[in-house]
Amino acid sequence: MPSAAGDALATTARAGVLGLQGDFAEHLTTLRDLGVEAVDVRRPEQLDEIDALIIPGGESTTIGKLAAHYGIIPKLKERAAAGMPVWGTCAGAIFIATDVPGHPHPLAGLMDMTVERNAFGRQVDSFEADLDVGPLGPEPFHAVFIRAPKITRVGPGVEVLARLGDGGAEAPGREATIVAARQGTLLATSFHPELTHDARFHRYFLSLGKR
C-alpha cells in the first residue's frame, strides 16, 4: 500500500495521542501533516479504535494520576502486549518506564528501563542539542529538552537509539546519557520531536507497527 508520504505510514490507519494533559495538540498536528488520521484519546475504550499511541510531553504526575483514575492503564497494557506501537516523549517516557525512582504515582510500566525525572535540573537548565540518531539517517536531529528525564538503565531487550554527546553536545554531566531507546514496538525519547519542524521521529514511530 504505497502512499505519497511513504509506505511506512500506510501501515498505521489511525494514530492516537493521549490527550489528558500536555502538548498533545502538537503531536496531532505533526501526525496530520504526515497524512495520518490522528485522534485525541481520553477514554480507555478509545484504545481499541487506534493502531498506535503517543504519550505526549506534559507533567508526568498529572498524566499518571488521570490515566489511572480513568482506567486507561490496564487497557493500554493489554494493547501494548498485543503489539500496538507506543511512544512516550519526555513525560510520556516516564509514563511507560518500568522503573521511575521516587515516583509516587501510578505508571504504565511497559518498557524495561529506569528513567530519572527532572534529571538535568530545573527550567533554567533546559537546553537544546543536536543528536545522532542511527535509524533517522546521517543528518543530526535537533532535540529540545525541557525539564527532561534521563534514561539511566535499559534492559536486555532495549536498543539505545541516541545518546547526548554523540552529536556534539558539550555541556558537562550530559555526555553519553541515553535520551532515546526502543524495545520492539515501544519507543521512548527524553526530548520533544513534536516541538521542532522535523517529522523524522514520527515517521520512524509509525513504521514500527509493521516490523
Added chain:
Amino acid sequence: MASQSPGGQNGSTGTWTLKTGLAQMLKGGVIMDVVTAEHAKIAEDAGAVAVMALERVPADIRAAGGVARMSDPDMILRIMDAVTIPVMAKCRIGHFVEAQVLQAIGVDYVDESEVLTPADVQYHVKKHDFKVPFVCGARDLGEALRRIDEGAAMIRSKGEAGTGNIVEAVTHLRAITSAITELATLDESHVMQKAEQYHVPLALVKDVAKNGKLPVVLFCAGGIATPADAALTMQLGAEGNFVGSGIFKSAHPARTAKAVVEATTHFNDAKLIADVSRSLGEPMRGLTLETIPAAERLAVRGR
C-alpha cells in the same frame, strides 16, 4: 525579536523554544496558588501541573491591603523542595531585581503580576534579557502582544484576582479571542493600523492573523472558583487554568482541587463535570465587582 527564532544553538539554554515549550507542556492543566509546602503537596496530589508559590493568596492580599511584594525566597525554596512539578513565583510589575532574585533561586517560571503592587508605572520587565521564562496577565489582545513583545513566553487573562468571580476573566478571554478572530478578516493596511494601535511590531500582528492564535500559550486566571468555572474558560478558548484563592479558600481544598483538574481535562463532558461538582461544599464566598472600589481593582495595573 531575534531571540524568537526557532531552534537554538547546540547546547543552548534559555531559548525562546525552551521558554514557550515549558508552557506548552502545561497545557490542559491547572496551576494552583499555594502558600505552604503542605498546600503544594495537596496541589500536586490533586494533579496540578505546577504551583504558584506566594505568601498570601490574592483574596488575602486584597483583604490585608498595603504593599504586596515578592515572597520570602526561603518560603519559595521550601515549596520547591516539597514537590517535583514546576514552581512559579510572582514579581511586581517592572521590578526586574525581584525577577533576578527569582531566577537566581531557580524558580521555573516568573509571573510578572498585577496581584502584587506595581514597582514601575511605565515599564514592565525586559523579559528577553532573562533565562527564566515569564508569564504575564492581559485584558485584551494589545496588552497580550505588548507583553509577548517584551518577552513573555506565556499569557494569562487577568480576570479580577481574589474575587472568586469569573466575570472579568470571561470578559478578558473573549476580548482576546474575538480580536484574534477579527484580525484574520482584515486587509494589510488595517493589520498595520492594529500594530500601531497596539504599539507592537507588525510582524507579531501578522503572525497572529495568519495562525489565528497567539504565538504563546494562553491560560485563564482571576476568579475561577468551581469546576464549572474551569470548564467554562476552556470552552471559551483558554488552554489551561490558574486557580488562586478558589482552592484553598473553599470548604474542601483537596477535593475541590481534584475536581477542578478533572473539569479542565474533560471541559466538554457535562456529565463528568456534574459528577465532580457533587457535594464539594461551599466554594470561596466571592465578591461582586460592584462592591470593589476602583482603587482596589487589580486588573487595571500595567497596560
